[in-house]
Amino acid sequence: MGSEVAARPFWPALSEPERRALGGLAERGTFEAGNVLCREGDPAVRVIVVLAGWTKVSLGAAGRERIIALRGPGDLVGERAALRVRSRSATVVALDTVEALIVPAVDFAGFLDGHERVYELLEKELYGRLTEERYGETAPEERIAGHLAGLVLPRGHRLTLPVTCQDIADFTDVPRADVEQIMDAWERTGLVRRTPYSLTVLDAHALQGGTTPPARYGWRGQNCSIMFTDVARFSDPSRDDRDRLLVRQVLYEVLRQAFEDAGLDWDAVYREDRGDGTLMVVPPSVPTSSLVEPLIPHIAAGVDRHNRGAAEGVRVQLRVALDVGPVVPDGNGVSGEALIRTARLLDAPAFKKELEATGADLGFIASRFVYDSAVRHSADPRPYREVEVQVKETETTAWMYFAHGARALHLRGDAVRPSPGSAAGTGTGTVFAGPVDVAGDLVLGDKIQYGQ
Known part of the structure; x- marks a missing residue:
């Protein structure tokens, strides 16, 4: 019913000397059922090792609790505090009596610096959490079985x-x-x-x-929405391995939350981890238009929320590409020409250059098909600009869009496309491109004059 499970939890995976060293930095704490170990949004100042008992990790959204994980004996909780994160991303509550080691975040970071093997264990654990099987389009019985076995x-x-x-x-x-x-x-x-x-x-x-996970999906050979993501400058020398671990974790959290906020089933999405990004195949039952609007603005807003509280080394600038085409799953993953085509969009030099120039949180590039069938009918097309894509054997055109948080950036040149009935449509008027500031009766911003 389920799939392969992870290795031992964090604490029992440590050697006896490593446990003594970490224990020497910690205080012991007891949390009764219902006690909060850490709360979403609170400062991230400590790391917790659960020695006994169970906790639930949850997010608060739209007035309801959503449980995203259960953590038990041996598990590490709040490890993001040692990775330059300033606030908690979730709430952790004791389900029964929990005995734990509580380590100040700065001390845990120092412990990792002096214990390379432990850092490697943490890296593997975080990777496992990022890529854990979510049992998307499976029968309820298999989904529950997989989680419990894990x-x-x-x-x-x-x-x-x-x-x-x-x-x-x-x-x-x-x-x-x-x-x-x-x-x-x-x-x-x-x-x-x-x-x-x-x-x-x-x-x-x-x-x-x-x-095998892909074999569970019922869309073999059907036209699916294909989305690639990639973190810009992921391998930049200014980042260290600890930064990259956190950035990867943030990427998955942002994507998961954006799908939830957009009313889309994250568990129904087939996903492959790509190190500095992801491949996602969204089933044909999900309209491609919903991945443009409202999903893309939700992703941009999530990146912005992270960046506002993040140190420079763990800030995220994200590229996203979207196309549609047949996808064939097999025992090793997925294949199809549409996957190659979407990957080429993501690597378009003009797209990457424009993202760097704007400094936007998010750059989104859509194929011509997605633009014609989805963007023009479900979103405001004015922030989009046509771009030539020439990568390896692929030569095509696409449309790109950039955003700071939920605010779209209007690019110069072809980016500004007045809508019917606007001033530009009458042959006169002014359309602004880029940020616009109003101070008294003075308007500051790049503008294009029509009919002057």
Whole structure:
């Protein structure tokens, strides 16, 4: 049912000398059920190692809690505090009595500097969290099984979790009624045992299967929306490995949150990690227009939120490319000419040069097909500018768009395209390109005069 699981949690993966060294920097703390270990938006000043008990990691959105992870014995919580992050990205709450080591963030960063092997372990753990299987378009039973196996198997094959059916429903995005039906069936077959406030997995190996992720998706050979992302200057010498770890984590968090905010199912998206970016295949059931508007503005806003509180070495400038075409999954991933074409858009020299020149948070490049079929009908096309793409064997035209936060940048030249009925449409008037500031009766900004 599930897939391969991660290696041992952080704490048991350390050697005895490493545990002594880290323990010497820490204070022990106890958190009762319901206690908050850290809160979304609070200053990130400490790192927590869970020694016993379980916690839930959640985000607050639109007045509701969304559980994004469960962390238990041996897990590291709040490691972003050691990676130049100034505020918490999520809230962590104890599900039962939690015993933990609490390490000041600056001390944990120093510990990593002096223990290269531990830093490598942390890097692998963060990579696993970034790329963990989300069981997108799978049956609810397989989705729940995969998540539970991922929690239990690194710690054995049998484990009691202090979770309710509602917790599992929130964590797996499966309706509670379906969760209860699945648990009833599993209990009858001896896979689990339940109380009102706990779930004991009796045989995690029976929940684990070997389905290759792409094979689960039902869009073989169909026209899918293809989106590539890439962090500009990811390998720049001004960044160190710790910076790059954080930037990768931020990238996935921004994308996940943007999909949620846009009302799109993140778990339905097939994803491949590309080191400094991602490949995402969105199923045909999702209109491409929804990836233009509202998704792109939500991604830009997420990058802006991060950058406003980030140190220079971990600021993010993101490139995004979008096209549509047939995609074929196999046992090793996905293939198709449309994937190559979309990757070429992302690497267009003029697009990369313009992003650097504008200093925008986000640069978005859409194929001509996406522009004609989606941008012109679902978004304001005026901030877009046509661009020639010549990369390797690919020669085509596309349309690019840049944004600071949720604010689109109007580029010079072809970027300004007056809408019907505007002043420019009558042959006279002024259209502004770029930032516009109003001070008294003086307007500051680049402008193009029509009919003068």
